[in-house]
Amino acid sequence: MTLRTTPPLPAAVPAPDGFLWGAATAGHQVEGGNTNASNWLLEHQPGTHVEEVSGDACDSYHRYPEDIRLLADAGLTAYRFSLEWARIEPARDEVSRVQLDHYRRMIDTCRDRGVEPVVTLHHFTVPAWQHHEGGWYAPDVVDRFRRYVEAAATILDDVRWVVTINEPNMMVNQADARIDTEVGVSWPGPSPHASRVIAAAHHAAVEVLRGLGHVRSGWSVANQDYQALPGAEQARDAWAYWREDFFLEQSRGDDFVGVQAYLRTIIGPDGPVEHPADAERTLIGWEYYPAALGHALRHTREVTGGVPMLVTENGIATADDARRIAYTTGALAGLAAAVEDGCDVRGYLHWSLLDNYEWGSYRPTFGLVAVDRSTFARTPKPSLAWLGSLARAGVLPEPERVPADAGAAVGGPPARR
Ligand code: GCO
Numbered sequence: 301m302t303l304r305t306t307p308p309l310p311a312a313v314p315a316p317d318g319f320l321w322g323a324a325t326a327g328h329q330v331e332g333g334n335t336n337a338s339n340w341l342l343e344h345q346p347g348t349h350v351e352e353v354s355g356d357a358c359d360s361y362h363r364y365p366e367d368i369r370l371l372a373d374a375g376l377t378a379y380r381f382s383l384e385w386a387r388i389e390p391a392r393d394e395v396s397r398v399q400l401d402h403y404r405r406m407i408d409t410c411r412d413r414g415v416e417p418v419v420t421l422h423h424f425t426v427p428a429w430q431h432h433e434g435g436w437y438a439p440d441v442v443d444r445f446r447r448y449v450e451a452a453a454t455i456l457d458d459v460r461w462v463v464t465i466n467e468p469n470m471m472v473n474q475a476d477a478r479i480d481t482e483v484g485v486s487w488p489g490p491s492p493h494a495s496r497v498i499a500a501a502h503h504a505a506v507e508v509l510r511g512l513g514h515v516r517s518g519w520s521v522a523n524q525d526y527q528a529l530p531g532a533e534q535a536r537d538a539w540a541y542w543r544e545d546f547f548l549e550q551s552r553g554d555d556f557v558g559v560q561a562y563l564r565t566i567i568g569p570d571g572p573v574e575h576p577a578d579a580e581r582t583l584i585g586w587e588y589y590p591a592a593l594g595h596a597l598r599h600t601r602e603v604t605g606g607v608p609m610l611v612t613e614n615g616i617a618t619a620d621d622a623r624r625i626a627y628t629t630g631a632l633a634g635l636a637a638a639v640e641d642g643c644d645v646r647g648y649l650h651w652s653l654l655d656n657y658e659w660g661s662y663r664p665t666f667g668l669v670a671v672d673r674s675t676f677a678r679t680p681k682p683s684l685a686w687l688g689s690l691a692r693a694g695v696l697p698e699p700e701r702v703p704a705d706a707g708a709a710v711g712g713p714p715a716r717r
Contacts, residue, residue: 312695320647321691322378374688520558523596527706558612594634617664
């Protein structure tokens with residue numbers, strides 16, 4: 301009897317030359333013991349809304365060699381991970397050589413395994429001291445961030461892909477949410493002020509990285525695939541501007557833009573509308589909607605004017621790995637169609653390599669690899685070998701074009717996008 305461990309490949313077309321195939325993680329979500337970071341403070345503050353603390357996370361701070369080996373052995377060629385500012389600059393103006401060396405060893409481990417490191421400099425957390433000074437509202441935060449990037453740049457000499465800031469558009473909501481907790485009002489809309497500050501920090505980081513000569517730099521934007529109900533196109537565009545498009549516009553002069561798409565958001569005349577009650581939901585409550593990736597790539601190309609794109613995140617929180625493969629097949633089929641229609645897509649980094657800390661809970665499992673919460677033992681899921689086999693074969697699923705059709709989703713006529 302033959303045991304088939306890897307699900308079969310879908311009907312396929314060649315991937316673009318040099319296409320990066322990988323998976324992503326973020327420091328606070330996998331390292332463990334990130335005690336000097338803002339999110340650690342938020343997890344431990346009295347009355348916190350956080351369901352469970354990050355604690356030891358996946359202990360990737362120590363187990364990264366195993367993580368990178370698993371990824372490489374499966375056939376993947378790129379690993380996106382993030383540096384923790386809180387470790388590199390534990391106190392204002394104090395740079396830790398030891399922590400820089402730690403991250404340098406991660407880069408070296410990638411290289412030893414033939415894996416392209418994609419390094420994120422900022423993934424949601426700031427050091428505790430910066431948090432106390434106001435986080436992204438501190439008057440000198442752009443300068444502080446630039447100095448941190450200068451310190452990080454000392455270990456990036458041979459790194460080719462650097463994401464300066466992850467999902468600045470989500471972080472603006474987070475930054476406001478912090479103030480929200482302080483003043484006790486409900487979740488506010490995005491803040492143009494904080495958005496401009498974060499954009500300035502990004503541009504400062506790009507300037508530092510340009511000085512290195514060989515680094516391609518960009519930031520990664522959370523794409524929401526905003527779809528308008530018929531007649532709500534203007535409302536959709538107004539809703540999307542400070543939540544997404546402003547951030548894509550900032551990428552216009554960059555080497556690439558990171559596209560992070562999971563779902564769609566349907567907008568009516570008064571803002572987001574509920575998905576139909578019978579829509580399939582993932583473990584995080586999002587609608588199962590693989591076509592979001594192809595739509596996000598097309599929208600990003602339109603707003604940036606054709607800046608090269610790297611899919612820095614896409615994936616699904618599910619306990620059913622067959623569903624993960626189905627979702628990823630659909631997402632990659634949308635990517636393949638976007639490429640066929642002229643989108644310049646340089647790679648696909650799945651979120652996530654590991655089942656990890658989803659900013660408050662370990663319940664939503666996004667990983668290609670399961671992690672035992674008490675032993676930290678890693679168990680690759682079939683989806684890891686499956687994605688690796690696409691990478692080895694250098695193929696994408698057959699292109700599929702799914703029109704952005706908000707009307708049908710909520711029982712009305714199709715909407716134009
Ligand atoms: C984000 C982050 C990731 C998440 C992922 C799933 O989008 O919040 O970049 O850290 O874990 O997107 O929610």
